[in-house]
Amino acid sequence: MKLKWTLLTFIFTIATVLTGCEPLLVLDPKGPQAATTADVIWLSIITMAFIVITVLVLLIIILVKYRASKQDDDYEPPHIEGNPIVEGIIVGIPILIVIFLSIVSVVSTYQVETVPEGYEDQEPLVIYASSSNWKWHFSYPEQDIETVNYVFIPTDRSVQFKLYSHGPITSFWVPQLAGQKYAMADMVTTINLAAESAGEFMGRNANFSGEGFAENTFNVIAMPQDEFDTWVDDIHATADPLTEDIFNELLEPGHLGQLAFTGTHLEFSPPPEGEHGGHNHGSSDDTEQSEDEHDDSEHDHH
Amino acid sequence: MEFFERFAIPHPDPMIYASMVAIVLVSIAIVAGLTYFKKWGYLWNEWLTTTDHKRIGIMYLISALVMLFRGGADAVMMRLQLSSPEMEFLNAQHYNEVFTTHGVVMIFFMAMPFVIGLMNYVVPLQIGARDVAFPRLNALSFWLFFAGAMLFNISFVIGGSPDAGWTNYFPLASNEFSQSVGVNYYMWALQISGIGTLMTGINFVVTIFKMRAPGMKLMKMPMFTWSALITNVIIVFAFPVLTVALLMGTFDRQFGTSFFATGNGGMDMYWANLFWVWGHPEVYILILPAFGIYSEIISTFSQRNLYGYKSMVASMVLISLLSFFVWVHHFFTMGQGALTNSIFSITTMAIAIPTGIKIFNWLLTMWKGKIRFTVPMLYSVAFIPLFTVGGVTGVMLAMASADYQYHNTMFLVAHFHNTIIPGVVYAMLAGLTYWWPKMFGFILNERIGKWAFWFNVVGFVLAFFPMYITGLDGQARRMYTYSESTGFTPLNMLSFVGAGLMAIAFILIAYNIFYSIKNSPRNVGDDPWNARSLEWATHNPVPEYNFAIEPEVNSSEAFWDHKKKKHTLFKGKIDKIHMPNNSGIPIIMAGILFVFGFSFVFSIWPAVIIAAIAFFACMMYSSFENDQGRYISADEVKETEEKFGGASK
Numbered sequence: 001m002k003l004k005w006t007l008l009t010f011i012f013t014i015a016t017v018l019t020g021c022e023p024l025l026v027l028d029p030k031g032p033q034a035a036t037t038a039d040v041i042w043l044s045i046i047t048m049a050f051i052v053i054t055v056l057v058l059l060i061i062i063l064v065k066y067r068a069s070k071q072d073d074d075y076e077p078p079h080i081e082g083n084p085i086v087e088g089i090i091v092g093i094p095i096l097i098v099i100f101l102s103i104v105s106v107v108s109t110y111q112v113e114t115v116p117e118g119y120e121d122q123e124p125l126v127i128y129a130s131s132s133n134w135k136w137h138f139s140y141p142e143q144d145i146e147t148v149n150y151v152f153i154p155t156d157r158s159v160q161f162k163l164y165s166h167g168p169i170t171s172f173w174v175p176q177l178a179g180q181k182y183a184m185a186d187m188v189t190t191i192n193l194a195a196e197s198a199g200e201f202m203g204r205n206a207n208f209s210g211e212g213f214a215e216n217t218f219n220v221i222a223m224p225q226d227e228f229d230t231w232v233d234d235i236h237a238t239a240d241p242l243t244e245d246i247f248n249e250l251l252e253p254g255h256l257g258q259l260a261f262t263g264t265h266l267e268f269s270p271p272p273e274g275e276h277g278g279h280n281h282g283s284s285d286d287t288e289q290s291e292d293e294h295d296d297s298e299h300d301h302h
Numbered sequence: 303m304e305f306f307e308r309f310a311i312p313h314p315d316p317m318i319y320a321s322m323v324a325i326v327l328v329s330i331a332i333v334a335g336l337t338y339f340k341k342w343g344y345l346w347n348e349w350l351t352t353t354d355h356k357r358i359g360i361m362y363l364i365s366a367l368v369m370l371f372r373g374g375a376d377a378v379m380m381r382l383q384l385s386s387p388e389m390e391f392l393n394a395q396h397y398n399e400v401f402t403t404h405g406v407v408m409i410f411f412m413a414m415p416f417v418i419g420l421m422n423y424v425v426p427l428q429i430g431a432r433d434v435a436f437p438r439l440n441a442l443s444f445w446l447f448f449a450g451a452m453l454f455n456i457s458f459v460i461g462g463s464p465d466a467g468w469t470n471y472f473p474l475a476s477n478e479f480s481q482s483v484g485v486n487y488y489m490w491a492l493q494i495s496g497i498g499t500l501m502t503g504i505n506f507v508v509t510i511f512k513m514r515a516p517g518m519k520l521m522k523m524p525m526f527t528w529s530a531l532i533t534n535v536i537i538v539f540a541f542p543v544l545t546v547a548l549l550m551g552t553f554d555r556q557f558g559t560s561f562f563a564t565g566n567g568g569m570d571m572y573w574a575n576l577f578w579v580w581g582h583p584e585v586y587i588l589i590l591p592a593f594g595i596y597s598e599i600i601s602t603f604s605q606r607n608l609y610g611y612k613s614m615v616a617s618m619v620l621i622s623l624l625s626f627f628v629w630v631h632h633f634f635t636m637g638q639g640a641l642t643n644s645i646f647s648i649t650t651m652a653i654a655i656p657t658g659i660k661i662f663n664w665l666l667t668m669w670k671g672k673i674r675f676t677v678p679m680l681y682s683v684a685f686i687p688l689f690t691v692g693g694v695t696g697v698m699l700a701m702a703s704a705d706y707q708y709h710n711t712m713f714l715v716a717h718f719h720n721t722i723i724p725g726v727v728y729a730m731l732a733g734l735t736y737w738w739p740k741m742f743g744f745i746l747n748e749r750i751g752k753w754a755f756w757f758n759v760v761g762f763v764l765a766f767f768p769m770y771i772t773g774l775d776g777q778a779r780r781m782y783t784y785s786e787s788t789g790f791t792p793l794n795m796l797s798f799v800g801a802g803l804m805a806i807a808f809i810l811i812a813y814n815i816f817y818s819i820k821n822s823p824r825n826v827g828d829d830p831w832n833a834r835s836l837e838w839a840t841h842n843p844v845p846e847y848n849f850a851i852e853p854e855v856n857s858s859e860a861f862w863d864h865k866k867k868k869h870t871l872f873k874g875k876i877d878k879i880h881m882p883n884n885s886g887i888p889i890i891m892a893g894i895l896f897v898f899g900f901s902f903v904f905s906i907w908p909a910v911i912i913a914a915i916a917f918f919a920c921m922m923y924s925s926f927e928n929d930q931g932r933y934i935s936a937d938e939v940k941e942t943e944e945k946f947g948g949a950s951k
Binding site for chain 1 (some may be wrong): 333394395398410433463465466467471473474479482564565568569570571574587604605606607609610611612613633635637638640643644647648651652654657659661662663665667668669670671672673675676684687690694695697698700701702703704705707709710711771774775776778779780781782784785887
């Protein structure tokens with residue numbers, strides 16, 4: 001019995017912590033994608049709490065009622081093979097719950113994989129986010145600037161991060177804006193998101209990538225479009241251009257502070273997409289190339 | 303000099319030097335002790351060369367307990383390092399090595415041998431057999447596991463531990479990003495022990511199909527044997543994938559291929575796919591025997607037959623099939639798109655259905671029962687709600703969109719420990735306590751056992767439930783440190799306290815073994831728990847031939863029928879019994895493979911070639927050796943039976 005009370009007390013403690021303190025990052029969304037995942041998480045927590053409580057209550061009742069110390073010495077438990085109605089219920093209810101959650105899962109997965117609802121008509125701001133040991137490089141092809149370890153985005157605008165890696169697999173994660181996606185060396189993956197309130201958000205690599213992994217973080221600063229434009233102009237006015245030599249130095253393993261440059265590394269060190277994709281095996285054969293491009297375009301458009 | 307430099311530790315540390323000294327001292331003490339007490343002959347004849355499934359089972363269990371303490375020490379070190387922000391107990395490199403070895407040791411060298419050890423001891427007894435189908439192969443399986451475990455464990459004193467996580471994702475695990483020999487050790491230690499496991503799989507499938515007692519149809523097998531059968535079928539299908547993946551990894555690292563290395567057409571996610579095509583069935587390889595053990599224990603201590611026997615079997619078969627169709631949920635975030643993720647999300651959630659059926663069947667087994675709270679039963683009772691929490695968080699993780707937020711966080715860490723500890727570890731502790739009198743003829747002290755149980759459960763809840771919260775607050779797994787501003791401190795400190803309580807629990811369990819060896823009464827009889835299945839129909843501890851007369855069976859609870867319905871188990875008279883001979887070949891072959899693996903790790907090719915030739919020579923020798931086994935005479939059997947208190951019942 002002590003166990004049950006320990007558990008119950010603990011659940012109440014968790015509930016108090018959850019409601020009392022600052023909201024947990026994942027459950028404190030600042031954009032539509034993270035809001036969808038937060039809703040799914042809350043819905044699943046409630047459904048799952050129902051299941052856990054049912055099992056716990058049944059268990060407690062059974063343990064209290066049928067413990068040996070409460071029964072006659074000569075009580076001989078019956079032999080029960082099974083009952084189609086009871087077994088129908090214990091199969092049926094889990095199936096219904098799983099069907100319900102499957103629908104939620106599929107619908108929400110399609111939602112977070114595409115451009116956020118309400119932003120479909122906008123031209124998204126494309127930012128290439130590439131990781132190297134243990135930094136993040138953000139390239140703005142349209143604005144022709146590049147930053148390291150921090151990224152500015154306009155609020156209320158569809159933003160498309162194109163992810164890849166200069167080294168081990170990493171995972172791009174800004175919990176308050178969207179879930180994770182891997183950045184890999186041989187293909188480009190895409191995250192669509194939008195920020196609906198201005199502010200500074202924690203971003204990090206969530207996938208273990210070696211010695212400097214713990215500090216492999218970046219800041220996302222969301223601001224209105226006009227401030228964003230001013231910021232871009234500032235960078236153009238003040239920052240140095242990014243050359244291939246400088247970029248190769250940046251790639252050296254280690255940690256760096258926040259940096260900004262004009263120009264992007266995409267020109268001299270193209271991302272692994274299209275003809276530079278990891279799947280084209282470095283071949284110049286025409287037929288193979290076209291097949292590979294087909295492959296890669298599939299990778300980009302999910 | 304350059305030759306020897308490779309064997310040095312790349313990241314030395316006083317703790318590692320202290321361990322080196324400790325290892326040398328303990329080894330000297332063991333050798334000196336064996337010599338002084340003149341036990342070499344006993345050790346060699348009775349244990350190292352044995353083909354008896356019971357002794358092999360016990361050796362598996364001893365190894366598993368030792369590895370539990372090694373992996374547990376890693377765990378406490380990790381929790382200590384994270385107990386406060388900016389802690390300077392371990393640096394990043396050491397932390398990476400510690401969590402890598404923690405994962406590998408706990409899965410491959412603790413949980414696997416624990417499961418296989420209990421199967422070894424119990425399954426032949428439950429089906430009324432005298433041994434497994436291929437006793438010498440069984441010994442080879444054990445020694446290959448042991449060689450792999452030793453190879454893995456010397457890595458941290460010679461050449462350096464692997465540091466790319468137990469999942470060992472490429473390209474992080476490639477030469478470019480992991481330059482020490484650590485990952486080579488990972489490849490060969492798992493390769494050698496994995497081949498041993500594959501042989502176990504084949505051995506037990508054949509044993510269960512071909513060696514059951516007369517009358518024991520498949521649907522009359524005890525539930526643990528059913529779980530063992532399904533587990534071993536999964537092993538046979540899943541482990542070859544690991545073998546191939548490890549070989550490709552070895553080629554990438556040591557022969558310059560690029561299966562997984564990026565560039566030259568390699569694909570980094572190829573490793574992740576192969577790893578989890580094996581890895582997800584692997585978690586069911588661990589949990590299904592645990593389900594079997596809980597079924598036996600809950601039924602015994604509720605004094606009731608197992609509710610819904612058929613649906614229990616059906617749900618395990620269903621789980622084993624589904625286990626091969628869910629691997630992608632380990633990397634929903636790879637960017638394979640919404641359609642693929644939706645499919646794998648649904649298959650994953652589908653596993654909750656058969657698992658839910660099992661939970662309710664266990665509850666219904668206790669219903670109208672007569673529940674006795676012994677130590678094995680306490681673990682089983684705690685398992686039900688705790689595993690339900692682990693299961694439902696698994697369903698939460700299976701929802702792909704939400705998984706984008708849980709992936710790689712402490713939420714995930716909390717989930718899988720929530721299934722593995724109450725699921726597998728509690729089952730192993732419960733099973734060990736339950737079958738202990740079968741193995742050694744006395745019961746482990748219940749009082750100390752209950753103390754250990756409470757420390758275990760409270761420690762577990764404190765250690766792992768806070769991780770669900772820190773995960774949702776953005777704490778990624780495998781971070782060796784965090785800053786105070788993250789706010790992770792109080793909950794991580796709580797986890798550390800929980801880990802400390804669990805450490806006390808396991809120390810109590812070890813102490814209980816010593817205490818009970820000295821103090822427990824030896825007159826517990828052959829059926830101390832009032833149990834139901836066939837293994838309790840023979841003596842405690844079990845004589846080497848298991849059953850003097852082959853039992854005849856007509857239900858899944860043959861022994862219960864014998865006790866309550868006057869079913870005659872043993873018809874006929876005692877006859878001579880055919881038994882397998884001991885053999886030194888398995889341990890020699892495993893020793894050779896150890897040398898092979900070690901030399902391969904350091905690319906010492908002459909030694910690799912010599913070891914390979916020696917290995918094939920052993921195989922040739924075995925093939926042409928004429929070993930017909932031996933007979934125990936009827937008189938000798940009768941004498942033994944009388945010593946145990948009367949001939950067969």
